[in-house]
Amino acid sequence: MMGREVQRVGVIGAGAMGRGIAQVCAAAGCSVQLFDTAKEAVARARDAVGGDLARGVAKGRLSQEDADATLARIQPANELRDMSDCELLVxxxxxxxxVKQQLFRELEATVRPDCILATNTSSLSVTAIAAACEHPGRVAGWHFFNPVPRMRLVEVIQAPRTSAETVEALVELSTRVGHRAIVASDSPGFVVNHAGRAFVTEGLKLLSECVAEHSMLDAILRNCAGFRMGPFELLDLTGLDVSVPVMESIHAQYYGDDRYRPVTLARTRLMAGLLGRKSGQGFYSYGSRGGGAAPVPQPPAIPAEAALWWPTEGPAALPETITSLLPAARRATEPRHADVIFLAPLGADLSTTAAQLQLDAAKVIAIDPVFAGTSGVTLMACPATAASTVMAARATFAAQSVLTFVISDTPGYVASRVVACIVNLACEMAQQGIASPADIDVAVRLALGYPAGPFEWGDRLGAARVLQILEGLHATFGDQRYRPSPWLVRRARLSLPLSAPDRQN
Ligand SMILES: NC(=O)c1ccc[n+]([C@@H]2O[C@H](COP(=O)([O-])OP(=O)(O)OC[C@H]3O[C@@H](n4cnc5c(N)ncnc54)[C@H](O)[C@@H]3O)[C@@H](O)[C@H]2O)c1
Structure with missing residues (x-):
């Protein structure tokens, strides 16, 4: 059938994913046969699909007629041989x-010679699954996300011997079932689970350095950077029993590359049974009346009196976005007359910056210049910053109804550091040819729900600034995890968009 449109689909495994794949294929007009070794699983899956379709009808998303026809196109298969006429088996x-290799071997013995064999695996090597087959050219990954009907992205994974026809047919069918397909080469985590590493591992790294408590880190990433949830809310949702093995497996699959190195506290918490929502206690507590993240306490909005100073030029100068939030009338003529000195270094921490500028370290406080606005600012103290300086700095913003989040000294703050790591990892994925920048951006937005794709975000912040943050982290920690990707470095040096290809055509 290769080169033609797939019409007859067989789905093996009628769990959460299989039933969703069956539903979207049937909704697109394909006839679907559904098989599961657990006999009751297929009936349960059809009931679940029927329920989802009924909700769609109730909400006016589809007609009763279409819902009935979709469900009627999903038929149970009693044994694998019943599906021998299918053009695609997933x-x-x-x-x-x-188990997957054994299944594909069995299938090859019964299916048509041109039947595509697809796997929905999220963590196994598609290459290893294909290697068990006599005709690996027909084997590819077709990786959906849960719940399939609503997560409208699918990764088509091309193993080294997967034929172009197989990839084309899966991309064509993906589009017909209403999903955006991205093509990626077979590599650990594919695109979405690979690109999503930086958010959680860097969040954990910040926690392990005691830069702030988990609730503060989550609040900064939500309020200042616009993520729907912070890394610790996400970890609690997924459960450490799932996340920690994934983190460790990706790290191992990249031969211990420091970019993917998890922190020890994640496994310690897993061993302690602090899994997350499912165990009632993770980073947050979940009682019978809900639980989870609470708002970060804020100082009262009393009139602020302290004399302020901030540089308007040099490496720690405050940008307009921040000075516009500060009362110009309270700006002292010189730093020595100020109670609070605001600095905005990007490539170094506050301690280093205060020492270099020979400022009174008790009075200095840094402010993240990249992710600051009326929805919140990140203030960063150094070990010498006086508590009264922090209080006066917070009061200044409280008077303008701007939330403040206070962290300890680190280069790159929280939001800037996490986003720089996301951009850097995506650049490295492009450099390794795993997927195109455009596809990585789409995948991250659709499947991870980030406010922007890493390349568009990096361009918005400016490649040079992202590079400055990473160089600061690399120099401070001497950790290979922060080494800037050559993809990022070259585009920053040449002032090119981050999506610019390696060569002009
Ligand atoms: N759940 C997710 O969020 C998600 C997302 C993407 C990919 N995946 C991948 O999709 C696959 C299925 O995940 P799921 O969450 O739907 O699992 P699930 O446990 O909900 O369903 C699996 C089903 O497969 C059946 N089964 C097991 N061995 C079988 C065999 N040899 N032959 C036929 N049926 C068999 C089981 O009876 C069960 O009904 C896995 O490879 C998983 O990694 C899962």
Missing amino acids: EAIVEKLE
């Missing part, structure tokens, strides 16, 4: 390599 069974 498996969504248990995540075990030998």
Whole structure:
């Protein structure tokens, strides 16, 4: 059938993913046969699809007629042989390599010679699954996200021997079922789970350095950077029993590359049973009446009196976005007359900057110049910053109804540091040819729900600034995790958009 449109689909495994894949294929007009070794699973899956379609009808998203026709197109298969006439078989069974290899071997013995065999695996090597087959050219990854009907992205994974026809047919069918397909080469985490590493691992790294408590880190990433939830809310939702093995597996699959190195506190908390929502206690507590993140306490909005000073030029100068939030009338003529000295270094921490500028370290406080606005600012103290300086700085913003989040000294603050790491990792993925910048941006927005794709975000912030943050982190920690990707460095040096290809055509 290669080169033609797939019409007859077989789905093996009728769990959360298999039923969703069956539903979207049937909704697109394909006839679907559904198989599961657990006999009651197929009936349960059809009921679940029927329920989802009924909700769609109730909300006016589709007609009763279409819902009935979609469900009627999903038929149970009693054994694998019943699906021998299918043009595509997709498996969504248990995540075990030998079981998937065994299944594909069995399928090859019964299916048409041109039938595509697709796997929905999220963490196994598609190459290893294909290697068990006599015709690896027909094997590819077709990786959906949960819940399939609503997460409208799918990764088509091309193993080294997957044929172009197989990829084309899956991309064409993906579009027909209403999903945006991105093509990626077979590599650990594919695109979405790879690109999503930086957010959580860097959040954990910040926590392990005691830069702030988890609730403060989450609040900064939500309020200042616009993420829907912070890394610790996300970890609690997924559960450390799932997340920690994924982090460790990706780190191992990249031969211990420091970019992916998890922090020890994640495994310690997993061993302690602090899994997250599912165990009632993770980073947050979840009682019968809900739980989770609470707002970060803010100082009262009393009139602020302190004399302020901030530089208008040099490496720690405050940008307009921040000075516009500060009362110009209270700006002292010189730093020595000020109670509070605001600085905005980007490539160094506050301690280093205060020492270099020979300022009174008790009076200095830094402010993240990249992610600051009326929805919140991140203030950063150094070990010498007086408590009264912090209080006066917060009061100044409280008087303008701007939330403040106070952290300890680190280069790159919180939001800037996390986003710089996200951009850097995406650049490295492009450099390795895993997927195109455009596809990585789409995948991250659709599947991870970030406010922007890493390349568009990096361009918005400016490649040079992102590079400055990473160089500051690299120099401070001497950790290879922060080494800037050559993709980022070259585009920053040449003032090119981050999506610019390696060569002009
Ligand atoms: N759940 C997710 O969020 C998600 C997202 C993307 C990909 N995936 C991948 O999709 C696959 C399925 O995940 P799921 O969450 O739907 O699992 P699930 O446990 O909900 O369903 C798996 C189903 O497969 C059946 N099964 C197991 N071994 C079988 C076999 N040898 N032959 C036929 N049926 C068999 C089980 O009876 C079960 O009904 C896994 O590879 C998983 O990694 C899951």
